[in-house]
Amino acid sequence: MAEKPKIAWYWCASCGGCEESLVDLAERLLTLFETVEIVFCPVAMDFKKEDVEKLPDNSIAVTFINGGIRLKEHEEMVKLLRRKSKIVVAYGACSAWGGIPGLANLYTLDEILERKYLEVPTIDNPKEFLPAKKTVVSIPEVNMKFELELTEPLPVLRPLDKVVDVDYYIPGCPPTPDVFWNALQTLLGNNLPPRGAVLGALWKSLCDECPLNETKPEKLLVKEFRRVDRTTPEPNKCLLAQGFICMGPVTRGGCKALCIKSNMPCTGCFGILEGVVDYGGKAISYIGSILDYSPMQEEEIRKAYDKIPDWVGVIYRYTLPASKLRHKVGLEFPKLIKEMVEL
Ligand code: SF4
Numbered sequence: 001m002a003e004k005p006k007i008a009w010y011w012c013a014s015c016g017g018c019e020e021s022l023v024d025l026a027e028r029l030l031t032l033f034e035t036v037e038i039v040f041c042p043v044a045m046d047f048k049k050e051d052v053e054k055l056p057d058n059s060i061a062v063t064f065i066n067g068g069i070r071l072k073e074h075e076e077m078v079k080l081l082r083r084k085s086k087i088v089v090a091y092g093a094c095s096a097w098g099g100i101p102g103l104a105n106l107y108t109l110d111e112i113l114e115r116k117y118l119e120v121p122t123i124d125n126p127k128e129f130l131p132a133k134k135t136v137v138s139i140p141e142v143n144m145k146f147e148l149e150l151t152e153p154l155p156v157l158r159p160l161d162k163v164v165d166v167d168y169y170i171p172g173c174p175p176t177p178d179v180f181w182n183a184l185q186t187l188l189g190n191n192l193p194p195r196g197a198v199l200g201a202l203w204k205s206l207c208d209e210c211p212l213n214e215t216k217p218e219k220l221l222v223k224e225f226r227r228v229d230r231t232t233p234e235p236n237k238c239l240l241a242q243g244f245i246c247m248g249p250v251t252r253g254g255c256k257a258l259c260i261k262s263n264m265p266c267t268g269c270f271g272i273l274e275g276v277v278d279y280g281g282k283a284i285s286y287i288g289s290i291l292d293y294s295p296m297q298e299e300e301i302r303k304a305y306d307k308i309p310d311w312v313g314v315i316y317r318y319t320l321p322a323s324k325l326r327h328k329v330g331l332e333f334p335k336l337i338k339e340m341v342e343l
């Protein structure tokens with residue numbers, strides 16, 4: 001019997017949603033298990049790094065990697081998996097462009113740790129412990145003492161292709177099961193798309209496949225921005241025309257407009273349109289172009305923009321580490337600059 005192609009899955013700085021999209025294949029998982037051999041998948045199966053090390057180079061047909069590169073361990077694992085794999089796929093927005101965890105590039109590591117372990121209202125840490133690189137754990141009941149060592153964090157989060165060569169990208173936060181399934185069939189077939197292709201995404205913008213597109217005015221102008229946590233959008237009417245910031249015009253289609261069908265504006269997880277250099281730059285320029293004020297009405301323009309408290313989170317929600325900015329300028333100067341230049 002012919003050998004099944006070997007498949008691997010790995011997660012870096014991720015939320016687990018991308019793994020859920022694997023589970024969301026539902027009955028198709030049975031076909032998947034019949035068709036491929038899964039050789040590494042830490043979220044679900046007890047394989048170790050040594051198991052990957054023992055595999056011959058290039059013996060894994062396709063490795064899917066989700067999450068951004070935030071720890072030394074991520075960097076080591078993706079380099080190992082690159083060596084062992086014929087095809088490496090950046091799976092999901094975090095891996096492709098940095099994603100939501102990439103917004104942490106706006107803060108230093110110390111600021112992130114302080115916020116997470118000392119400041120957030122839900123934290124219960126009266127002794128103000130912060131994660132230590134090494135911790136000695138003793139269990140007197142069994143007379144045991146051992147040392148735990150945490151992997152080293154990197155100064156900023158990077159998309160996968162800033163660390164290893166990436167063959168293909170699968171967009172989404174997370175990718176939809178259909179997008180993943182179709183991409184898998186393509187990758188296991190004999191007709192591979194050109195290297196670097198974004199699998200499952202359309203060349204056109206989301207507006208092109210949006211069921212509300214016909215209600216989007218030819219010349220779209222808005223007086224004020226609105227937020228879905230404050231006002232419920234009217235159904236069956238273009239969300240952007242109602243003032244809700246919908247990223248449909250500047251985002252690739254291919255998701256079948258799932259958020260829009262749930263009356264939620266697009267937040268941009270299918271990523272950058274072909275030919276656009278910087279997603280956030282394109283987004284803010286588009287948003288600026290639909291604001292219905294003359295350039296002289298500065299105060300009104302400022303008031304309109306002030307309705308949105310986190311513009312970086314809106315225009316760079318999934319792409320900050322892949323953008324021209326990449327991180328907050330001034331972060332850990334000069335060490336950071338030195339490291340970024342070397343990356
Ligand atoms: S792309 Fe979205 S679902 Fe996947 S790991 Fe990142 S945040 Fe989670």
Ligand code: SF4
Nearest residue numbers: 207210238239246248
């Ligand atoms: S702006 Fe949003 S709601 Fe309007 S047509 Fe485009 S994707 Fe649909």
